[in-house]
Amino acid sequence: MKANYRLLIIACIALIAGGVLTYTAVPAYAADPLTVAVIDVAGNVLVPTETVLKVIRQTQVGEPVDPRKIEADIKAIFDLGYFINVDWQMDKVIGGVKVTFVVIENPPLKEIKAEGLTKVEPQELADQWTIKPGEVINMNALLKGLENVIKYCQEKGYLVQPDLTKSAITPDGVVTFYFTEMKLAGIKISGLEKTNESVVRHKLTAVEGEIIDLKEFNEDLQELYRMGLFDDIIPTIEPGPNPDDLYLAVAFKERKTMELGFSVSYMKGPGLGGGLQFTESNLFGLAHSFNTSLSLNKESTTFELSYFLPWIGPYDFSAGFDVYSRSDSKLFTEEAPDILFNRRTNGGTITFGFPLFADIDGSVKFKVEQLHDLPIEDLTNTIPSLTTTNNRTLTFQLTRNKLNYGSGGLVNGGNLSMFSLERAGGKVLGGDTNFYKMRGETRQFFSLAPKHVLGFRLAGGYLTGSSVSSSEMFLLGGSETLRGYDFRNSSGDRFALFNTEYRYQLNNYLEGVMFLDLGDAWTPTNADNQFDLKVGYGIGMRVNVPMLGQLRFDFGFSPGEGPKFYFSFGEMF
Incomplete structure (x- = not known):
């Protein structure tokens, strides 16, 4: 029999499909049974005879010849995969017949x-x-x-x-x-009720007719997660109109992006405080972000309003502005601890963002700020009744966001890194201050198991200059930095901070947290404000509430301090 080598590939198809393999059928013989005296293999050159004999289990020496058993053995030999054809023959010998399985080997691989x-x-x-x-x-x-x-x-x-x-x-x-x-036949989008489809398609870089790249497509979906507009994004693959193309289908579950929140806090100095906040991160369904907030306690009042556009037209350039007004009372500086004063701060920022490299984005922020300081208790009588400080700064920031999100829009892996350099004063900016302020931060998350996430944050900052306002000092303490301590527990022109959280998602609405916070802010040139590592730890709960967003409840503890309760919104990092 001449070997048809294309049949080897057809055999692959048969194996994939789980169909019946092709081999020579067993002919029928006379009714008189013949006894099997010898079983042999012929035609093999490189495949050992023992390899074939091991799979011949139905036909046995001393038993009558049974065509059905021989057919089963032929199939077993063929299933070894070494042969393009398997046949058999029978010859009379002393004591019965000799059954020979005749094989044709596949060629050696070149x-x-x-x-x-x-x-x-x-x-x-x-x-x-x-x-x-x-x-x-x-x-x-x-x-x-x-x-x-x-x-x-x-x-x-x-x-x-x-x-x-x-x-x-x-x-x-x-x-x-x-x-x-496989090429892309198109992208099907479903589930959008509020969000304009153009928002989604702006982030999807796959081009119809080009070869599908699932890694790039999944990264595009993560970019959509990072916008904070969706709780779930479910991709599927559907057959296309042609054999060589496919549809990529994406079903979205939108997040409630309009949030009206309130907060309550209690700290040893300021006492009872609270705040109101309204946020809409998908204004007009175009992913525009609007935020306004008011917070107050016995010693401070802050009002803020901001607006942000994630991109301008078809380009990946972003823009936003922020205006704020803040009043603080009973403040003092390290240089003059005996002088208490009230401070009113009015200011605003304009920010422009732009892509730099494949994974790194840049932004430039211009800030104009005016501080009015009015002494309320002056034991030294050495300062004027009113001091006004004009502050103008320019900040350049680099950001690499590779956070990964899972069901519910919760972070379950990846990392985020940021570095910023702020410049105040000089001949170009002017103003009453002159300094450089650097800050770096990195976050890393690990998925330990489904619904179990371990997160880390490491941050640090450095401030130097010939004329620095006390408002520019780094502050640590409170719900956003060092839990277990009061807000503004430590301040200085340097800071180092480490946070870690173990998060367990109980269900779609509740999340339990255990945390450890380490760090300090200090000024090396001040003998009374040297580095003193502070340690805070505790437990917390996150509650997802429609219209309010994620509520954060934390109980913090620190050595020598009583337990402290914090209530805020969103994850700490």
């Missing part, structure tokens, strides 16, 4: 070629094939290698399918597989 791949280099696939040159081609090993290649391409982000109708094996052992790289 080379495997993968045609049609443009996104993966052929040398990358060498380790995916489980059969090596010089070995007899085994259809099972060849199929396993084919599955490995498909899986490897998927891990790289590409969907490929073999075209077995074109693939072939030559008599000298050259195997050629033809692959089709």
Whole structure:
């Protein structure tokens, strides 16, 4: 029988489909039973006879010849994967008959070629094939290698399918597989009620007709998560109109982006305090962000209003502004601790953002601020009745956001890094202050198990200059930095901070937290304000409430301090 080597590839199709393999049928014999005296194998050259004999389990020496059993053994031999054809013959011998299974081996492998791949280099696939040159081609090993290649391409982000109708094996052992790289037929979007579809499509970079890259597509979906507009984003793949294309379908579950919140706090100095806040992070369904807030206690009152556009037209340039007014009472400086004064601060910022590199965004912020200080208790009588300070600064910031989000829009992995440099004064900016202020921060999250996340934050800052307002000092303490301590527990021109949280999502509405906070703010040139590491720890609860967003409840403890309760909104980091 002449071997048809294209049948080897067709056999792959049969194995994939789980269909019946092709082999020579067993002829029927006379009714008189013949006894099997000898079982042998013929036609094999490189495949050991013992390998074939091990799978012949139905036909047995001393038993009558049974065509059904021989047929089962032929199938078992064929399933070894080494043979293109399996036949049998019967010869009379002393004591009965000799049953010989006649096989035709596949050729030894010379080379495997993968045609049609443009996104993966052929040398990358060498380790995916489980059969090596010089070995007899085994259809099972060849199929396993084919599955490995498909899986490897998927891990790289590409969907490929073999075209077995074109693939072939030559008599000298050259195997050629033809692959089709799946192209994008289009993107289907569903589930949007408030959000304009243009917001989603602005972040999706996949182009219709081009080869699908699932890694880039998934990163685009994470960018949509990072906007904070969606609780769930569920991607699926649907057949396209042609054999070589697919639809990428995305179903969205929108988050309630309009939040009206309030807060209550109690601190040893200021006493009972509270605040009101209104936030809409998807204004007009265009992802514009609007925020206004008012907070007050016995010693301070703050009002703030901000507006932010995530991009301008078709470009990835963002813009926003912020105006604020703050009144603080009973303040003092390290240089003059005997002088208490009230301070009123009015100011505003304008920010422009822009992409710099593939994963790094930049922003420039211009701030104009005026501080009015009025002494209320002067034991030294050495300062004027009113001091006004004009502050103008320019801040350049780099941000790399690679946070990953899961169900419910909660962070479950990835990292975020930021670095900023703020410049005040000088000949260009002017004003009454002159300083440089640097700050760096990085966050890292690990998914320990479903619904279990461990997060870390490391931050630090450095302030230096010839004329620095006390309002520019770094402040640590309170719900956003060092829990277990009062707000403004420590201040200085340097700070170091480390936070870690273990988060467990109980359900879609509740999250439990255990935390540890370490850090301090200090001024090395002040003998009374040297570095003194502060440690805070405790437990907390996060509650997701419609219209209010995520409520944060924390109980903090620190050495020598009583327990402190904090209530705020959103995660600490």
